Amino acid sequence: MKNRILYITLFIAFSFLGTSQNANEFSADNYYNLGNEAYSNSQFGEAVYQYEKALLLDPNSQDILVNLNLAVERLDTDIIELDQFFLANWWQRLSNSFLPGTWKIISIVLLIGLLALTFIYLFKDQLTSKLSYSLGGILIFLILISVLAGNSRFNSIFNNNYAVLSGTIDSLLEGPDIVSEEVKPVVNGAKVEILDSNADWYKVATMDSEQGWVLKSNVRLLKFEE
Secondary structure (H helix, E strand, O other): OHHHHHHHHHHHHHHHHHHHOOOOOHHHHHHHHHHHHHHHOOHHHHEEEEHHHHHHHHHOHHHHHHHHHHHOOOOOOOOOOOOHHHHHHHHHHHHHOOOOOHHHHHHHHHHHHHHHHHHHHHHHHOOOOOHHHHHHHHHHHHHHHHHHHHHHHHHHEEEOOOEEEEOOOOOOOOOOOOOOOOEEEEOOOOOEEOOOOOOOOEEEEEOOOOEEEEEHHEEEEEEOOO
């Protein structure tokens, strides 16, 4: 029985550490400063893009958020972002608490605690089975949360589907061709979610859920490159 517990613990260790991913080093301050420079030059679409990039790296910064909202207010648009479902919003706030590398460190620390608990239970006989199982269950739960939160944070930086429109653009189109009917007025600096793509076009949704097609040349992806 104790050997089985040891094998299960080692399996959890290698499985969870294998799924924890680190992120490259980027500076939110650099993008924030670029946003400030664009805003001071009345390039509000560019400012939105730079602030959005900064916010991906530091989502808890009130300075970035305030300046982003100021830049959005200067855009000539009536798009209002819809609120997220409260559970999705709660999970996003939790995963945004740390960068992926910090979540990985937390996972490793918790895992060391789980391995130490297993060693004490198996070889020192200083803990009862009930206490060991209770503490082990709590540690496994916390490891799972930290790994999932770390992966969610990693994906929000490197694998998100959001972009900012740029260049000369007036509207989203009904289909992926320039003769399609206009379906939604948009402006340079509007944030969108990418839904689909072909060789030259993206199908996108605005933050109020209106959908249409736009040339890839008018789209700047927000995700970072690994």
